[in-house]
Structure formats: structure tokens, C-alpha cells
Amino acid sequence: MQLTWLDSNSWLMEIAGKTILLDPWLVGSLMFNNLDWLFKGIKPKSYSIKQPIDLILLSQGLEDHAHPPTLKELDHSIPVVGSPNAAKVVKALGYTQVTSLSHGESYTLDNAISIKAVPGSLVGPQLIENGYIITDLIDQNRLYYEPHGYHSPTLKEESPIDVVITPVVGFNLLYVIPFLQGQKSTLELCKLVKPQFVLPTATAVGDVQYEGILAKLITQEGTVESFRQLLADYHLSTQVLTPKPGEIIELSLAKGVLT
Template identity: 60%
Template sequence: MYFTWLDSNSWLLEISGKNILIDPWLVGALTFGNLNWLFKGERRNPRPIPQKIDLILLSQGLEDHAHPETLKQLNKNIPVVGSPNAAKVAQGLGYTQVRALEQGTTYCLENQIEIKALPGSPIGPTTIENAYLLKDLTTGNTVYYEPHGYHAPELKEMAAIDVVITPLINISLPLVGPIIRGQQTALDLAKLVHPQVMLPTAEAGDVVYEGLLVSLLKVSGNLEDFRSMLARENLSTRVLNPQPGERFEVSLQQRPVSVV
């Protein structure tokens, strides 16, 4: 199983011989509603578009997960699976194979990878976007992805999970509170699903952010803090520190099979 972190929440996951592009932002600037004065992210170096993409997986419909400029650049015949809000974005951009995945339902990619949608991040007072559990049907290995640190209690029924991609730091705004939940929330998740490996997401990488909103953000915690938290709980989970744009392999141990 191979991973490439492409900054922010963007990942390329190579699993069961398939390449899955997750929440891609590869070209252009990142803004919300074209309000550059409020928030703008720009890459020091643009990320090349992967040559082989078997599926685009979108967790949310917001620009930092369903980035319009990037989606305009990609082949519109690539299958897209996303939350209902993200599916609307892809459909509006002309994608021909779009599946809106409701929470609790699954999508199977060529009988090799099962993708289950779970409750993820709340967006506004009434909308909850998607988290995903991906399962390699040939090996049984699993990967869980949630980009803001909101984890559904039903994950306990799906433990153990091999690889978890989630924030490991906290980012908050005055008066609003946490917008990215890591540290304690990630520790609770580790105790719940006992992952072999955890990978941090939602960090800047090679991106430069500016704007009024950025000046108000408060960041707390780091990977070493989180490793210490795991050690105090006697958890053997490995925390990796991926470098932007560098492909790396995650080796997993075969879990013991329970005999009834």
C-alpha cells in the first residue's frame, strides 16, 4: 500500500492496484467564495496531476475538498464518489460518472476496494459531510479518512483499522472554537480502533496561506506531542511524518485471526 501526501487534505492512495485521488487540490489558488482578502492558499510549487487515476474520492463539497480549478483540469470520465454536496460539484463540472454516497452505504471499485461512507465533519447547523473507510477486498487491509477530526462512534464496530488519516494537531478560531480537531480527538480514535499507522492531514505542507482568517487561526500540538500521548496510553500505533509530494510505502502486519 502506497501513499502520497499532496499538501492540505489531498492524497493519492495506491491500494489493491488502484490509484484513488482523495480531496484533490493540485493547481491554482485555494479560496472560499473568491474572498482572497479573507483566506487564500497558494502553492510554492504546483503538484503534477497523477498520470493514472482510477477514482476521485471527495469527502466534502467545500473548495478545500472539491477544489473547482483542480477538478476542471482532471479527465471528466474518471469515476467520482463523494458526499451529496461534493457530488453536486462534480456533476456541475461535467463529470460523467458520479456517485453520491450517503452515509452508511458502500461503493465497490471493480470488486477490489469497498468504500463505506460514514458521518464526518459538520458543515453548518444541518449538514454532516463524509468520512470514509476503504477496504482492500483481497488483503482485508483498511484505511480510514476524515479530514477535520470528527469521528463517528460506530467506528468501534469496524475496529481494528490498519491506517488512519486524520488531523493530529488542533486549529481553532476565536469565538468559533475548533475547526480542525486533532490531539485528544485523534487519541480517542486510536484507543477506539487501534490503528497500526496514523498519518497526519490538514497541515500546510508546501502551501503558503494569507488573509484575515489566517491571522486569527490558533494552532496547538505537534506530532511529537501526539506520539507522547500514545506512549502514555501504551498504544503501539506508529505515527508517520509524510513529506509533501513524496510517495511512500506503508508496511502492515497481518493481524491475528480470532478463532471462535
Template identity: 55%
Template structure:
């Protein structure tokens, strides 16, 4: 298994011989329509020339279903998406879109099972997707949730080999954590006993503007999480990739323990 962090929530996952592009923001600016409140731009655009076998979208918000990026990608690439993100890619004219609701699964090329589970709440009524990916030949599993909201349903799939989820909190005054990492990452690691955990929803090669940026505060560090894992007798390795680095994860086979 190879993982490449492309900054923020964007990942390239290579699993079971498939190249999966997750929540890509690769070109252009990121805006939610109120630039005075928040706007972001990449220091380095990351056009991917290699073949992409699948696009996986967890949410329909612009930082997950990023319109400028999706407009540039080949519209014949298959897409698996939450119901909210499905509307985005269908409106753009993507030709092979699979919508997954919570609890539904999709088998891709007879090699990879993708299971949608409850993820991040968006507003009072909408809950977006998290995903559990399973390599059918080896039973290796990877779990992705970009905001740190983990459904207790996950416990039935333990152990899970790799987690991609926030590992620090991102907070706003009076609101609290809008990205949940510190306690949330420890809790889900206790449930799933992963071999590796990698942070997402972090920023590296991007610049941020707007009123909100002045009040956002990151709480916690990777070292804090390692200490928490040690105190709780977790052997999970906390990795800290840099944008563009392609990491090879050498996983130990735990099929017999599942």
C-alpha cells in the same frame, strides 16, 4: 499500500492496485469567495500525469472539491463523493459519479469497498462524509476524515489499519478548534487500534493570506501525540510525510482479530 501526501487535504492512495486521488487541490488558488478573509496558493503545482482510477471527495467545500483542479482532471475518471460534492462534479460534467450517503457502500472494480460514514459538520444541518476503505483481498482497512470528527459508528469496524486524520488542533479565538486533532486523534486511535496514523489538513508547500490567518493557531505536535499513545499503551506509529513523498506501509495481517 502506498500513500502520497500532496499537501493540505490532498492524498494519493494506492490500495488493491487502484490509484485513488482524495480531495485534490493540485493547481490554482484556494478561495472561499472572501479573499480578504482567507486565500491560499500552492508554492508548487502538482499536475498528476499518471493514471488515476478514482477520485474520492469527502466534502463539497472548495478545499475538498477544488474547482480549478477538478476542471483540469479528466472528467471520465470515476468519482465517489458526498451528496454535497456530487453536485459540484456533476455540474462540471463528470460522467461517472457515485453519490454515497452515510452508511452506504460502493465496491470498486471488485477489489475495494468504500464505506461512507458521518464526518465533519458544515453549518447547523449538514454533516459531510468520512470514508472507510477496505481491500477485499487482504481485509486491510484505511480510514480518512479531514477535520477530526469521528463517528462512534467506527467502533464496530475495529481494528482499522491506517488512519488519515488531523493530529493537531487548528484554533480560532472565541471559536475554538476548527480542525480537531490532539484529543480527537487519541480517541479514535483508542477505538480503532491502528498500525499507522498520518496527519492531514496540515500545510507545507502553500502560502496563506487574509485576516483569518493572523488568528489561526496550531496546538500540539506529532511528538505530543506519540507521548499520548505511549501513555495509553498504543503501539500506533505516527508518520510525518513530506509533500510528494510516496510512503510504503508494510501492514501486518490482522484478519483473524476482526
């Protein structure tokens, strides 16, 4: 299993001989409803994916997960799996092979990978987006992704899970409104599914620069090192890996070591 963090929520995964592009933001800026004065994310460099992409996987329909400028540039014939809201976005952009997954539903890619949608982030009063459990059907290794740190209690039924990609630090608006869960929720997740590895996503250690009114009102809660200490305090053997943007991480999960 190879994982490459492309900064923010974006990941390139090579699992069971297949390449999955997850929540890609590869080019251009990030804005919500084109309101750059409110919030704007700037990547100092663009990412070019050289190998063929077998699947695009989208957890949410919001711009930081279904990034319109990136999706407009990618090949619209690539199969896409996403939450119902994300599926609407890519269908409107002209993608031709789109599968919408509701919670509990699964998708199989070439008999090599299974993708199961589970309840994920709360992004509205009655809107819960997707997290995913990705299973290598050849080696039976499993990865769980949820980009905002909202973890369903139903994950207990999925334990153990080998690799988790989720925030390990929290981000709050005006100090009190959490929009990224962090230390506590991910600690409880590690107790629940006992992963070998956790890789932080949507962290403050990437290269992305943020501007706008909202960016000035965001505060961070906890650090990667304090989360490592929490794992040690609870006698959990989970390792926290912190790749740099663009760095390839190769996991040898059968032996539980990083190569």
C-alpha cells in the same frame, strides 16, 4: 499500500492495484467563494499525476476538498465518489460518472476496493459531511480518512482499522472556535480502532502558505511530537508517520512495518 501526501487535504492512494485521488487540490490557489481577502491558500508548486486515476474520492463539497480549479483540469470521465454536496459540485462541472454516498452507504471499485461513507465533519448547523473507510478486498487491509477530526462513535463497530489519515493537531479560530479537531479526538480514535499507523492531514508542516484575515486568526493546538507522547502515555503502539509533500510512503501492513 502506497500513500502520497500532496499537501493540505490531498492524497494519492495506490490500493489493491487501483489509484485513488482523494480531495485533490493540485493547481491554483484555494479560496472560498473567491474571497481572497478573507482566506487564501497558496501552493508553491503544482502537482501532476502521471499514472491513470481509477477514482476521485471527495469527502466534502467545500473548496478545500472539492477544489474547482483542480477538478476543472482533471479528466471528466474519471469516476467520482463523494458526499452528496461534493457530488453536486462535480456534476455541475460536467463529470459523467458520479456516485453520491450518504452515511452508511458503500461503493465497490472493480471488486478490488470497497468504500464506505461514515459520518464526518460538521460543516453547518445540520450538515455532516463524509469520512470514509476504504477496504482492500484482496488483502483485507483498511484505511480510514476524515479530514477535520470528527470521528463517529459508530467506528467502534469497524475496529480494527490499519491506517488512519486525520489531523493530529488542532486548529482554532480566535483561540476558542475549533475547525480542526486534533489531539484529543484522534487519541480517542486510536483507542477505538487501534490503527497500526496514523498519517496527519491538513497539517502546518506542508508547503502551503495562507493569507487573508482568517489566516491571521488561526492558532494551532498541540504538535505531532506531543501527540506521539500521548500515544505512549496510553500504551498505544500506533506509529505516527509524517511524510513530506510529494513523498511516497509504502506500508507493509501484513507485518506492520514501514518499507
